[in-house]
Amino acid sequence: MIRALSVASEAYPLVKTGGLADVVGALPDALAPHGVATTTLLPGYAAVLAHVGEARVVHRWGDLLGVEARLLAGTLGDRPLLVLDAPRLFARDGGPYADARGRDWPDNWRRFAALSRAAAEVARGAAGDRAFDLLHAHDWQAGLAPAYLRFAPEPHRVKSVATIHNIAFQGSFDAGVFGELGLPPHAWGIEGVEYYGNLGLLKAGLWAADAITTVSPTYAGEIRRPAFGMGLEGLISSRGARVTGILNGIDPAVWNPATDPLLAAPYTADSLDARRANTRAVEQRFGLSGEGPIFTVVSRLTWQKGMDVLAGLLDELVAMGGRLAMLGSGDAALEQAFRAAAERHPGRIGVQIGYDEPLSHLLQGGADAILIPSRFEPCGLTQLYGLAYGCVPVVARTGGLADTVIDANVAALDAGVATGVQFDGVTPDALRGAIARTVALYRDRDRWRQIQGRGMAANFSWRNSGAKYAALYRALLG
Structure with a gap:
C-alpha cells in the first residue's frame, strides 16, 4: 500500500x-x-x-x-x-x-x-x-x-x-x-x-x-x-x-443526471424527454421565453475564459435564434457587459452574477449547449459535466477541451462519434461560426440527440x- x-x-x-x-x-x-x-x-x-x-x-x-x-x-x-x-x-x-x-x-x-x-x-x-x-x-x-x-x-x-x-x-x-x-x-x-x-x-x-x-x-x-x-x-x-x-x-456520485437531487427532474440518455422539465426550470429561473437553443455559461468572467469575445457577440447570438443563461462573476466590465445584453434582450438573455453550485447543476441539466471559449484551459471540468448531462459543449480547441470533446464535423457525425463543437482561435469570427454551427445542429433534432447521447456515454470518471x-x-x- x-x-x-x-x-x-x-x-x-x-x-x-x-x-x-x-x-x-x-x-x-x-x-x-x-x-x-x-x-x-x-x-x-x-x-x-x-x-x-x-x-x-x-x-x-x-x-x-x-x-x-x-x-x-x-x-x-x-x-x-x-x-x-x-x-x-x-x-x-x-x-x-x-x-x-x-x-x-x-x-x-x-x-x-x-x-x-x-x-x-x-x-x-x-x-x-x-x-x-x-x-x-x-x-x-x-x-x-x-x-x-x-x-x-x-x-x-x-x-x-x-x-x-x-x-x-x-x-x-x-x-x-x-x-x-x-x-x-x-x-x-x-x-x-x-x-x-x-x-x-x-x-x-x-x-x-x-x-x-x-x-x-x-x-x-x-x-x-x-x-x-x-x-x-x-x-x-x-x-x-x-x-x-x-x-x-468527474465524480459520478455528484454529477449524474439520473440521480442528481439538484435537478428539477432526473433523466438518462434513454429518457431525454424528461430533460425538458429542467429546461423549463432554467427558463423560469432566468426569465427566458420563446424558442431556440439555450446556451449557458458557467464560468469566471475573465480574459482567459474568452468572455470578452463572447460578450461582443451576444446580440448576434440572439439574432441567430439562440438564448443565453449566464452564471458567473469576475471582471467588473464583463459583468456589466452581460447585464447590459440582458437588458437589451429581455426573455432571450438572463444573467446571474456570482456562483451557485446547485444552479450550476440545473444549468447543465436544462440548457442545450455550454459555451467554453477559453484562450487556454488546463483541463476544464464544465465541459465534462456538460457531456455527462447532454448539455453539448461548444469549446475552443485547446488544453483539456481538445482532449475531451469530439468535434461535430462531417466525418464524426457520419461515424456517430461527435460529442460537441470545437473551433480554432478565440476570435469573433471563430466563435461566431461555432455558435452558428451549434444552432444549425440543434435544429436537426435527430443529429442533436445523437450528439447528446454520445456525450452522455463517454466515460470521464x-x-x-x-x-x-x-x-x-x-x-x-x-
Missing part, C-alpha cells in the same frame, strides 16, 4: 473556488482502488475547522514561520484529513486568498509557505506514525513543499509530485521574504526558489519535484511553448519526460485517471 500525502489550498466540499477543489476532493477515492491510501492536508480555514470539530491534535509547532500551529486529524468522506490550524494565518474573514473586497492577503507567501513546510515535515514523519511514501503538491499554494523536501538538512526519501492546475497562477513574491522561509542560502538561485529576481512558489515546486503532472495531455505539451508557458516554458521543457498530462475526471496517478506513484517509488 502506497501512503500519499496530498496537500492543497482547497478541497470540495469544504472550500472551493474552482476546479482545483474538485480534483483534490476526488483524488483519494480515485486512488484507493489502486492500492494508494491518500491523506489530504488543508489549511485551517473556518469552514474546515467547523467540519473537523473537536479533532484530535497530532502535532504542534511553536514556531512555524513565525506562528504557532497545530495539526488536527479528521476525515473527509471516508478518507483521512489533516488540518493545519494556524489562527494567525487562516482565521480571517474573506476568501482563501483574498479579503472580502477581493484584495490578495499581503501575507499569502507566509500562509502557503507555512502550509508547504508543514506538509514536508509531516510527510517525513513529524506527526509520529504518519510517515508517507510520497507527497503530492497542488498548484503554487503547495509549491514550496517539494522544495522543503529537496533542501532538508538530511537526505530525503519521500518522493514528490507537483501538479499544475493552471500555470497562469504562479505565486510570485518579493525576494525580501526569502530569509523568513527557513531554507538554506543556496536554495536562492535558478536551481531553487528564485524566479526572475522574485520568490516563485510554483517555480520552486516544478524545479524540485520528482515528477510534474498537468491536468490534461494537451496542456502538458502546450506549456512547453511561450504562448502557454507563462514564462515557465523553459523549466517545463528542461524537465523532459518528468512532465506528463493526466486528464481530470476518476477510475481511469486514478489508475494513471497510481502508476506514476509506483514508477517514482521503484
Whole structure:
C-alpha cells in the first residue's frame, strides 16, 4: 500500500473556488482502488475547522514561520484529513486568498509557505506514525513543499509530485521574504526558489519535484511553448519526460443526471424527454421565453475564459435564434457587459452574477449547449459535466477541451462519434461560426440527440485517471 500525502489550498466540499477543489476532493477515492491510501492536508480555514470539530491534535509547532500551529486529524468522506490550524494565518474573514473586497492577503507567501513546510515535515514523519511514501503538491499554494523536501538538512526519501492546475497562477513574491522561509542560502538561485529576481512558489515546486503532472495531455505539451508557458516554458521543457498530462475526471456520485437531487427532474440518455422539465426550470429561473437553443455559461468572467469575445457577440447570438443563461462573476466590465445584453434582450438573455453550485447543476441539466471559449484551459471540468448531462459543449480547441470533446464535423457525425463543437482561435469570427454551427445542429433534432447521447456515454470518471496517478506513484517509488 502506497501512503500519499496530498496537500492543497482547497478541497470540495469544504472550500472551493474552482476546479482545483474538485480534483483534490476526488483524488483519494480515485486512488484507493489502486492500492494508494491518500491523506489530504488543508489549511485551517473556518469552514474546515467547523467540519473537523473537536479533532484530535497530532502535532504542534511553536514556531512555524513565525506562528504557532497545530495539526488536527479528521476525515473527509471516508478518507483521512489533516488540518493545519494556524489562527494567525487562516482565521480571517474573506476568501482563501483574498479579503472580502477581493484584495490578495499581503501575507499569502507566509500562509502557503507555512502550509508547504508543514506538509514536508509531516510527510517525513513529524506527526509520529504518519510517515508517507510520497507527497503530492497542488498548484503554487503547495509549491514550496517539494522544495522543503529537496533542501532538508538530511537526505530525503519521500518522493514528490507537483501538479499544475493552471500555470497562469504562479505565486510570485518579493525576494525580501526569502530569509523568513527557513531554507538554506543556496536554495536562492535558478536551481531553487528564485524566479526572475522574485520568490516563485510554483517555480520552486516544478524545479524540485520528482515528477510534474498537468491536468490534461494537451496542456502538458502546450506549456512547453511561450504562448502557454507563462514564462515557465523553459523549466517545463528542461524537465523532459518528468512532465506528463493526466486528464481530470468527474465524480459520478455528484454529477449524474439520473440521480442528481439538484435537478428539477432526473433523466438518462434513454429518457431525454424528461430533460425538458429542467429546461423549463432554467427558463423560469432566468426569465427566458420563446424558442431556440439555450446556451449557458458557467464560468469566471475573465480574459482567459474568452468572455470578452463572447460578450461582443451576444446580440448576434440572439439574432441567430439562440438564448443565453449566464452564471458567473469576475471582471467588473464583463459583468456589466452581460447585464447590459440582458437588458437589451429581455426573455432571450438572463444573467446571474456570482456562483451557485446547485444552479450550476440545473444549468447543465436544462440548457442545450455550454459555451467554453477559453484562450487556454488546463483541463476544464464544465465541459465534462456538460457531456455527462447532454448539455453539448461548444469549446475552443485547446488544453483539456481538445482532449475531451469530439468535434461535430462531417466525418464524426457520419461515424456517430461527435460529442460537441470545437473551433480554432478565440476570435469573433471563430466563435461566431461555432455558435452558428451549434444552432444549425440543434435544429436537426435527430443529429442533436445523437450528439447528446454520445456525450452522455463517454466515460470521464476518476477510475481511469486514478489508475494513471497510481502508476506514476509506483514508477517514482521503484
